[in-house]
Amino acid sequence: MKADLAAEDGGIRDLSEATRLASDLRLAVGRVTRRLRQAHAVGDVSLSGVSVLARLAAEGPDSPTSLAETERVRPQAMASTLARLEQRGLVRRTPDATDGRRSIVAVTEEGRAVLAERRSESVQRLAAVLDTFSDQERATLGAALPLLGLLAERL
Numbered sequence: 001m002k003a004d005l006a007a008e009d010g011g012i013r014d015l016s017e018a019t020r021l022a023s024d025l026r027l028a029v030g031r032v033t034r035r036l037r038q039a040h041a042v043g044d045v046s047l048s049g050v051s052v053l054a055r056l057a058a059e060g061p062d063s064p065t066s067l068a069e070t071e072r073v074r075p076q077a078m079a080s081t082l083a084r085l086e087q088r089g090l091v092r093r094t095p096d097a098t099d100g101r102r103s104i105v106a107v108t109e110e111g112r113a114v115l116a117e118r119r120s121e122s123v124q125r126l127a128a129v130l131d132t133f134s135d136q137e138r139a140t141l142g143a144a145l146p147l148l149g150l151l152a153e154r155l
Contacts, residue, residue, distance in 0.1 A: 025151075036122050036125065036126075039121065044118070045090070045114060046084070048071070048073070049081055049085050049090070050115065050118055051071060052071065052078075052081055053085065053090060053111050053112075053114065053115045054115060055067065056091065056105065056111070057107050057111070057115055061104045061105060061106035063096065063102050063104055063105070064078050064079060064103065065078075065102075067082070082105055085111065086105075090107065090110055090111035090114055091106060091107055091111055092108055093105050094106070
């Protein structure tokens, strides 16, 4: 017997359907991500680096430990990402004013410029493809965005 997911509003009724949807969604999102990643030059900022730059640009300076927690990576992985970003002048570290043992990381103007350029390239590439979609197809994708955001929050 299939396990019921008890969806009252016409949602997914059994685990096999949820598993199929999860698999299809993972493949589709993975393909989009890979294609966007492939469009960027070798030596460009990694996806994890872009994520850190975007977070610092949006939320302000933060500690490496807090960034690792927020990005859900090990502190060692965050240290490596931050070292590469700092080496390129995209972030800067300063001592924490309240605790000299900690450092605070902030995005630099050069980091903001790289982030804007990277976003612009990806957005332009996506927009060019979306221009080939029908109005209805674009509306369907637009309607799914809030659910994709909610999915990302709950992962």
